Amino acid sequence: MRPPALQRALRTTVAVLALLLVSAAATAAGRYDTLIRNGLIVDGSGEAPYPADLAIRGDRIATIGDLEDAAAARVIDATGKxxxxxxxxxxxxxxIDLIRDGRGMSDLTQGITLEVFGATTPRAYVLGMDDVQPTPAQLMAMQDFVRDAMREDSEEWENMLTGAGPRASS
Incomplete structure (x- = not known):
């Protein structure tokens, strides 16, 4: 059996350590690199824009919502924006815009952060440029086209990442 003074000291030490851990976790959770306050969030979902704050940690959006108590190294007031x-x-x-300016500023300034090239290629390849509904066979042909392109691209990436280099075209 431990002496009462030692037991009190251990309990106090454990309590202080627990408090410090909880405090550190709360501080880390509320501390961000950048905090954009009072903005009108337009999230591309088709829903109406809504007022909120947006917090960024590293290169990721950490959270969106009411972040009144949050802190950040950089705070941007987006009132009215x-x-x-x-x-x-x-x-x-x-x-063509990317060839002129590889930073993609023409799209970035409009909020576009990801470009998907060739998304219409399977449709144009199978149906041409006509505005028609595909038959089941044409739909299957478009799916096959995408599946084959994804397989070829994944093989190309694997070759480049493993040092084998790009595959020679035949």
Whole structure:
């Protein structure tokens, strides 16, 4: 059996350590690199924009919501401004713009953070440029086209990542 003074000291030490851990976790959770306050969030979902704060930690959006008690190294007041966390452009036709300016500023300034090139290629390849509904066979042909392209791309990436280099075209 431990002496009462030692037991009190151990309990006090454990309590202080627990308090410090909880405090550190709360501070880390509320501390961000960048905090954009009072913006009108336009998230691309089709829903109406809504007022909120947006916090960034590292290169990721950490949270969106009421962050009144949060702290950050950099705080931006977005009162009266739209904040768009990033849009995906599935119909990218900006190849020429990217050749001119590889930073993609023409799309970035509009909130687009991901370009998908060639999304319409399977449809154009199978159906041409006509605005028609595909038959089941044509739909299957488009799916096969995408599946084959994904397989080829994954093989190319694997070759480049393993040092084998790009595959020679036949």
């Amino acid at each position: 739209a904040v768009s966390p990033g849009f995906i452009n599935m119909m990218a036709w900006s190849v």
